[in-house]
Amino acid sequence: MKRAIITGITGQDGSYLTELLLAKGYEVHGIIRRSSTFNTGRIEHLYQDPHDPEQRLVLHYGDLTDSSRLVTLIEKVRPDEVYHLAAQSHVRVSFDEPEFTGNTTGLGTARLLEAIRMVGIDTRYYQASSSEMFGATPPPQSEVTPFYPRSPYGAAKLYGYWMARNYREAHGLFAVNGILFNHESPRRGETFVTRKIARAAARIAQGKEEFVYLGNLDAVRDWGYAPEYVEGMWRMLQADQGDDYVLATGTATTVRQWVQYCFEHVGADWERHVRFDEGYLRPTEVDSLIGDSSKAEKTLGWTAQTMPEQLAHIMVDAELAETRIGEP
Ligand code: NAP
Ligand code: G4F
Numbered sequence: 001m002k003r004a005i006i007t008g009i010t011g012q013d014g015s016y017l018t019e020l021l022l023a024k025g026y027e028v029h030g031i032i033r034r035s036s037t038f039n040t041g042r043i044e045h046l047y048q049d050p051h052d053p054e055q056r057l058v059l060h061y062g063d064l065t066d067s068s069r070l071v072t073l074i075e076k077v078r079p080d081e082v083y084h085l086a087a088q089s090h091v092r093v094s095f096d097e098p099e100f101t102g103n104t105t106g107l108g109t110a111r112l113l114e115a116i117r118m119v120g121i122d123t124r125y126y127q128a129s130s131s132e133m134f135g136a137t138p139p140p141q142s143e144v145t146p147f148y149p150r151s152p153y154g155a156a157k158l159y160g161y162w163m164a165r166n167y168r169e170a171h172g173l174f175a176v177n178g179i180l181f182n183h184e185s186p187r188r189g190e191t192f193v194t195r196k197i198a199r200a201a202a203r204i205a206q207g208k209e210e211f212v213y214l215g216n217l218d219a220v221r222d223w224g225y226a227p228e229y230v231e232g233m234w235r236m237l238q239a240d241q242g243d244d245y246v247l248a249t250g251t252a253t254t255v256r257q258w259v260q261y262c263f264e265h266v267g268a269d270w271e272r273h274v275r276f277d278e279g280y281l282r283p284t285e286v287d288s289l290i291g292d293s294s295k296a297e298k299t300l301g302w303t304a305q306t307m308p309e310q311l312a313h314i315m316v317d318a319e320l321a322e323t324r325i326g327e328p
Contacts, residue, residue, distance in 0.1 A: 001025060001026065001027050001056075002024075002025070002026045002027070002080045002081065003026065003027045003028075003029065003077060003078070003079045003080050003081075004021050004026050004027070004028050004029065004079055004080065004081040004082070004083060005029045005030075005031065005073065005074070005077055005079040005081075005082045005083070006018060006021075006028060006029070006030050006031070006083045006085060007031045007062075007064065007082075007083070007084050007085055007086035007112065008031075008084075008085030008086030008087065008128070009028075009030030009031065009032060009043060009059070009085075010030070010032050010033075010039050010040055010041075010042055010043060011042070011085060011086070011089070011189075012042065012185060012187045012188050012189065012226055013085050013128070013183075013226060013229070013230055013233075014030065014042070014043070014083075014085050014086075015042035015043050015046075015187055016185070016187070016226055016227045016230040017083060017085070017230040017233060017234070018030065018043055018046055018057065019046065020227075020230055020231060020234060021234070022046065022056060022057060024234075026056070027056045027057075027058070028056060028057050028058070029058045029059075029060060029073070029077045029079065030043070030057070030058070030059050030060070031059075031060055031061075031062040031073065031086065032059050032060070032061060032062070033061070033062070033063050034061050034063075040059070042187050043057075060073055060077075064086055064087075064103075064104045064107075064108025064111065064112070065103060065104060065107075065108065065111075066111075067111040067114070067115065070111050070112050070115040071115040071118055071119060073115075074112075074115045074116055074119045074121065075119045078119075078121050078123075079121070079123055080123060080124065081123060081124045081125075081126070081237050082112070082116065082123055082124070082125045082126065083126045083128075083233060083237075084109060084112055084125065084126060084127055084128060085128045086104070086108065087104060087105040087108070087128065087156075087157075088100060088101045088104045088105050088153070089105070089153070089189075090153070090189070090191065090192070091132060091151045091153045091154070091282065091286075092280065092282055093153075094151050094152040094153035094156070095151060095152060095282060095283055097152075098152035101152045101153055101156050102152065102155075102156050102159075104156075105153060105156035105157060105160065106155075106156035106157075106159040106160055107159075109127065109159070109160035109163050109164070110159075110160075110163050113125070113163055113164065113167045113173070113175075116167075116173065117167065117171055117173070123173075123174070124174040124175075124176070124237045124242070125164065125167070125173055125174065125175045125176065125242075126176050126178060126233050126236060126237055127160055127161065127163075127164035127175065127176065127177045127178065128160075128178060128180070129157055129160065129161045129164070129177040129178060129179045129180070129244075130153075130154070130157045130179065130180060131179060131180065131181040131182065131222070131246075131248070131289045131291060132149065132150075132151065132153060132154040132157060132286060132289075133147045133149050133154050133157050133158045133161060133179070134147060134148065134149075134286075134289060135147070135148040135149040135150035135151070135154050135286050136148040136150055136284075136286070136287075138288065139220075139252070139288050139289060139290035139291075140250070140290050140291065140292040141246070141289065141290065141291055141292065142246055142291070142292040142293075142294070142295065143179065143244050143245065143246055143295055147161075150282075150284040150285065150286050151282065151284065151286070154286075161177050161179075161244075164176070164177050165177065165244070168242050173242070174237075174241070174242040175242045176236045176237060176239075176242050176243060176244065176245070177244040177245070178232065178233050178236055178244075178245055178247060179244060179245065179246045179247070179291075180229055180232075180246075180247045180248075181221075181222040181223075181224065181246070181247065181248035181249070181289055181290075181291040182194075182221045182222060182223050182224070182289070183223070183224045183225060183226040183228075183229040183247075184223055184224070184225065184226060184311060184315065185225060185226040185227065185314075185315070186314065186315055186318030186319070186322075187226070188226070188315070193214070193255055193258070194223060194258060194311075194312070194315060195315065196212065196214075197212065197214070197255075197258055197259055197262050198262050198312065198315035198316045198318075198319050199319045200212035200262075200273070201259075201262035201263050201265065201266050201268065201270075201316055201319070202266060202316055202319035202320045202322075203319070204263075204266070204268055204273050205266035205267070205268055205320070206320070210273065211273055211274070211275050212273060212274055212275070213275050213276070213277035213279075213280070214255065214259075214274055214275070214276065214277065214280055215276070215277065215278070215279070215280025215281045215282075216255065216280070216281055216282075216285055217254065217255045217256040217259065217274075218254055218255070218256065218287075219254065219255050219285060219286065219287060219288070220252045220253065220254050220287065220288040220289065220290065221252075221253060221255070221258075221289055222248045222249055222250065222251055222252065222253075222289050222290045222291050223249070223251075223253055223258070223308045223311055224247070224248065224249045224304045224306065224308075224311070225304070225305070225306035225311050225314070228304055228305055228306060229247050229304075231302070232245070232247045232296060232300065232302045235296075235300040235301070235302055236296075236300065239299065239300065243299070245293070245295055245296045245299070245300065245302075246291050246292060246293045246295065246296060247291070247293050247296055247302065247304070248290070248291020248292065248293045248304065249291070249293075249304040249306075249307060249308070250290065250291060250292060250293065250304075251290070251307055251308055252288070252290045253308040257308075258308065258312055259274055261308070261309050261312035261313070262312050262315075262316050265312065265313050265316045265317075266316060266320070
């Protein structure tokens, strides 16, 4: 039975990846941070009793800032595959907390890679790299596009990207960079723009609120569906050698269009409900991300199936169903 470690198992991608790996027969070890409140909501449906002799999902406390704990866990689990998904992943927040973002998203990657090297296991390593690293470089962006990050988050991810490549070249580690463009789902964090808008459209349609406050509506993103992207991560680690791949839909959608998709789906006039708040602007914005994932298609047989308008409908429908629960 293959064993995998997932950092960031409680996040959007971690939860879908856990489902995928369990379905493929893996034993999955997830690293979670200790918190005074439960942070395991996205994987609650997968929980397995530690007393069950058949248990294949095991959770361990650990934090990206704690290198000795990472060494201990790598030594204890001796995984065949490591999926490094944990990060401070919010771009706007990274401008407020650049040092923390560098410590977790950037240095956290170095700590994990070094733990693998020190323990000396033969494993395959997935690095959650990001299209945010392309930043100001105009689209379309592929594996050969120059990087120009525009946020502390993008800069920290770029450090992680080069560390993964360096461990591949210097130490012969099977290390992969998945350069993923934005991918969304009903499990997306509520402060990312797609979920924020989908949720607001549903609540406004149900008369629960009247306005949603947003920043830049002109930014262009390439929004795909998260469950398809975690399948791509797994395929990258099954390839013959470690390499770097872009995953994207290749489509361009503005935040404004996403608003329209969501509000039209509930039959509401968005211009009556969307208000501007400059607090959501970024000191430096990434204007346009549109990915070219032809390498992943050719090498891994991976293509995105769900396109942005359909994705917006999936997310709004999930919000409508969610907000109906608990209705009197
Ligand atoms: P997410 O929902 O924000 O999940 C982040 C995960 O990291 C959570 O499980 C979080 O734990 C954990 N984490 C944060 N700081 C940690 C620390 N110091 N120690 C241990 N764990 C920590 O992110 P996602 O959307 O699933 O994305 C997964 C990864 O892909 C991230 O690295 C992200 O930057 C990257 N990425 C995402 C996208 C996208 O569009 N979603 C695109 C490209 C790259 P808590 O639950 O306790 O907060
Ligand atoms: O949803 P966002 O916060 O995602 P962003 O910044 O593109 O980052 C996400 O995708 C990256 C991949 O490219 C990941 F690496 C990263 O971890 C994260 O998952 O913002 C999308 C766009 C931005 O241009 C932002 O300025 O929406 C614009 N926006 C407009 N109003 C807003 C808002 N973003 C947020 N979060 N909240 C707003 O009210």
